[in-house]
Amino acid sequence: MQIYLPIAQISVDFFLLLGLGGMVGVLSGIFGVGGGFLLTPLLFFIGVPPAVAVATSANQIMASSVSGVLAHLRRGTVDVRMGLALQGGGLVGAVLGMGLFNLLKSLGQVDLLITLFYVVFLGAVGLLMFVEALGAIRRAKQQKPVRITRRQRNWVHTWPIKRRFRASGLFISVIPPVLVGVVVGILSAIMGIGGGFILVPAMIYILGMPTKVVVGTSLFQVILVSGATALMHAVTNHTVDVFLATVLLIGGVIGAQFGAMIGAKLKAEQLRILLALLVLTVCLKLGFDLALPPGELFSIAAVQ
Amino acid sequence: MRFALLIIAFLLAALPAAAQTVVADLSQSRVSITASFAGSHILVFGAVKHTEESRPKSYPVLDPIDVIVTVSGPLEPVTVRKKDRRAGIWINAEALQIDAAPTLYKIASSQPLEEILSDSEDLRHSISIPLAVRSAGAAGEVEDADSFVEALIRIREDTGDYEVIPNSVRVIDQTLFRSDINLPANLVEGDYTTRIFLTRDGQVVADFTRVLHVRKVGIERWVYNLAQDQALLYGLLSLAIAIAAGWGASAAFRYARGS
Numbered sequence: 080m081q082i083y084l085p086i087a088q089i090s091v092d093f094f095l096l097l098g099l100g101g102m103v104g105v106l107s108g109i110f111g112v113g114g115g116f117l118l119t120p121l122l123f124f125i126g127v128p129p130a131v132a133v134a135t136s137a138n139q140i141m142a143s144s145v146s147g148v149l150a151h152l153r154r155g156t157v158d159v160r161m162g163l164a165l166q167g168g169g170l171v172g173a174v175l176g177m178g179l180f181n182l183l184k185s186l187g188q189v190d191l192l193i194t195l196f197y198v199v200f201l202g203a204v205g206l207l208m209f210v211e212a213l214g215a216i217r218r219a220k221q222q223k224p225v226r227i228t229r230r231q232r233n234w235v236h237t238w239p240i241k242r243r244f245r246a247s248g249l250f251i252s253v254i255p256p257v258l259v260g261v262v263v264g265i266l267s268a269i270m271g272i273g274g275g276f277i278l279v280p281a282m283i284y285i286l287g288m289p290t291k292v293v294v295g296t297s298l299f300q301v302i303l304v305s306g307a308t309a310l311m312h313a314v315t316n317h318t319v320d321v322f323l324a325t326v327l328l329i330g331g332v333i334g335a336q337f338g339a340m341i342g343a344k345l346k347a348e349q350l351r352i353l354l355a356l357l358v359l360t361v362c363l364k365l366g367f368d369l370a371l372p373p374g375e376l377f378s379i380a381a382v383q
Numbered sequence: 384m385r386f387a388l389l390i391i392a393f394l395l396a397a398l399p400a401a402a403q404t405v406v407a408d409l410s411q412s413r414v415s416i417t418a419s420f421a422g423s424h425i426l427v428f429g430a431v432k433h434t435e436e437s438r439p440k441s442y443p444v445l446d447p448i449d450v451i452v453t454v455s456g457p458l459e460p461v462t463v464r465k466k467d468r469r470a471g472i473w474i475n476a477e478a479l480q481i482d483a484a485p486t487l488y489k490i491a492s493s494q495p496l497e498e499i500l501s502d503s504e505d506l507r508h509s510i511s512i513p514l515a516v517r518s519a520g521a522a523g524e525v526e527d528a529d530s531f532v533e534a535l536i537r538i539r540e541d542t543g544d545y546e547v548i549p550n551s552v553r554v555i556d557q558t559l560f561r562s563d564i565n566l567p568a569n570l571v572e573g574d575y576t577t578r579i580f581l582t583r584d585g586q587v588v589a590d591f592t593r594v595l596h597v598r599k600v601g602i603e604r605w606v607y608n609l610a611q612d613q614a615l616l617y618g619l620l621s622l623a624i625a626i627a628a629g630w631g632a633s634a635a636f637r638y639a640r641g642s
Contacts, residue, residue: 081421081568085599085606090421090568126569142625146633187464187475306622313618317610321621322418325628332632369472377534378475380462 086320087131093326095125100139100330107143107331108338109345110354115140115272116201118327119193120361129190131320133180133271134312138324140273141305143331144298151295158246158292161256162299165278168257169304172264177311180269187380191369196270198366204276205358212351219348247288247296255286260300268308273301276358403437403448405589406430407560407579413596414566414575416603422568425595427452427491428561431581437588448588449492449499450552450560451580453510454595456487456544457573458517463531479531483517486571488545491562493552501585508580508587512536512545543567572597 080093099121107114115136122132151157183192243250259281263274278297282288288296313319342350407429414423431448461484467476492499496511505511516532525531539545544567552562575595580587599607609617 081419083416083418083420083568083603085603086610088569088571138621138625141622142629145626146629149630187462187478191472191474309622310615310618313610313621314614317614319610319618319621321606321610321617321624324621324625328625328629329632332629333636336633336636371473372468373466373473375534375538376466377531377538378464378466379535379538380464381459 082322082326084127084320084322086318087127087135087323089126091125096323096326097330099125100327101334102330103327104143104331104334104336105338105341106334106357108335108340109342110338110350110357114331116197116270116276116358117361119271120197120365122323127320127323128318129193130184130312130316131318131323133193133269134309134316134318135320135323135327136271137267137305137312138309138319138321139327139331140271141302141309142324142328143335144273144301144305146332147298148295148302151298154295155246156292157295157299158244158288159299160242161244161247161249161286161288161292162296164242164253164256165260165263165296165300166303168260168262169264169267169300170260170307171257172261172266173268173304173308173311174264175261176265176268177308177315179265181315190378193270194365194369196266198362198369200266200270200277201358201362202366204280205355205362207280208351209355209359212348212355215348216352244288246292247286249287251286259285260304263300264304264308267301267304268311271308273298273305275301403434403581403589404432405579405581405591406432407591407593409577409593409595411595412593413598414570415598415600416570416572417600418602420568420570420603422570423566425454425564425566425577426561427564427577427579428559429579429591431558431560431589433558446584448554448557449494449582450554450562451493451496451500451510451582452491452552452562452564453515453576453578453580454487454489454564454566455485455515455576455578456571457575458483458485459571460484461535463535465525465531465534477525479525479528481516481532481535484535484539485515486544486573487567487575488512488515488539489564490547491551491564492547492549493554493560495549496547499582499585500580500587504582504585504587508578508590510578510580512540512547566597570597572599 081090082093082096083090103114103118103121106117118139119132119136122136123129148157180189180192183189240253241250242253259278263278266272266277267274275297278300279293282293282297283290309319407427410426460480460482462478462480464475464478466473469476490496490510490512500510505514509515513532513536516535536545552560554560575597577593577595579591581589598604
């Protein structure tokens with residue numbers, strides 16, 4: 080069954096889209112990440128124009144985060160105050176990111192920008208996660224009790240404007256969360272992702288938040304930033320495709336339920352190793368595409 | 384006196400047209416893009432009105448009539464970019480703007496094009512693909528402007544947007560002709576010009592033009608217009624719809640699992 084996407088101006092198979100959303104949903108259910116970093120490149124692959132793919136992914140991520148946050152709010156695993164600080168920074172970052180996106184689009188370098196961001200960030204996060212998870216597996220084999228080496232006083236705790244974040248049990252400056260928010264906001268606007276895969280490690284390793292509130296708070300921040308990104312893309316570029324977003328989302332929600340069931344059967348370290356390998360694979364693929372001589376030197380773009 | 388001259392001039396001007404003419408039509412004058420649009424096809428059909436001289440007198444016919452049908456999408460300016468290796472990676476370097484390139488261009492003919500159309504006639508009527516892409520004033524901006532135009536044609540031929548389909552017009556008894564032309568699913572809105580050329584001995588002896596209107600209809604039209612004209616409202620609406628769909632799907636899933 081074909082469905083014509085009014086904004087992307089292409090006709091694609093309805094079940095292909097549903098399956099694509101479902102596949103990304105399964106992965107996001109297993110690993111607890113949004114999956115935007117996989118969805119956007121997959122949309123390029125089925126012929127959705129990059130600008131439409133980025134904008135529509137932002138829309139889809141925002142909506143899927145809402146269902147996630149509701150579940151976390153019921154369990155009380157969202158640090159709303161921290162989330163607001165992150166969101167404040169995130170909005171500034173999203174505006175900056177959109178500016179950069181539109182500037183480079185006019186220079187014809189937006190595809191390069193998106194790809195470079197993917198290579199750098201997927202590579203860094205994938206490597207960190209891989210090394211950390213390998214270490215965890217080695218410790219588990221040696222039967223040593225896992226010691227949480229969360230530094231109670233790192234540089235983050237010396238900055239001014241301190242506030243108490245009760246749900247996280249922290250008393251730190253608001254500047255680091257805002258800065259983290261800015262960075263993730265920029266990435267969200269440029270890469271069409273929620274940024275969970277950057278935000279989660281940043282919250283654990285930089286801000287020192289306890290793991291149990293990290294995922295819920297990350298989703299909370301993603302709602303506002305992705306929503307703002309999708310709106311800005313809709314207003315300035317008219318590139319949000321509501322048909323595409325809705326079909327992907329329905330597939331994604333169903334896939335996420337199955338993913339969560341599979342994820343419950345795997346060990347946490349194994350999950351992290353698998354996710355790290357997945358992230359590194361996508362990174363290597365994109366990196367090779369940049370470095371190897373392309374099959375077709377020329378490309379066509381509509382005149383703005 | 385003056386009046387008589389005018390009449391003579393008029394008659395002289397009308398004389399070439401008194402050779403054969405062509406009447407033709409399309410199976411439909413508009414293509415509607417609906418939500419389930421998966422491409423379409425149009426039938427181009429027509430007949431040659433022969434005069435006493437042009438009518439085939441002997442069989443086999445010595446100088447048979449051939450038919451060329453072209454379908455051209457709306458003309459749009461495009462930027463063609465060329466990648467170059469800078470600091471170890473391949474990035475877009477040179478760019479050339481092409482003034483007007485059809486979004487779609489199909490040529491159907493009763494014989495291979497080069498056998499039934501002379502170069503000068505091709506030039507006069509802009510029939511073959513390189514002539515349908517207008518790139519006036521393109522030279523000078525980049526070193527090798529021709530290679531950019533060739534690349535545009537090559538890429539669009541690979542995707543099937545530009546296509547030459549020889550031997551796809553059937554001519555029956557030197558009078559009737561018909562051709563089926565497929566339109567792809569990624570059709571862009573606009574007016575598609577369909578031209579029909581009658582050729583004999585490499586010369587165009589008659590031609591005919593019809594316009595095919597391609598429009599989004601129903602919800603497609605509504606969504607597209609809303610996204611362009613009421614962008615903020617559309618953005619909010621698409622977020623709301625996506626949230627509702629996501630929440631609905633997860634509620635349905637929970638219900639289906641009976642918990």
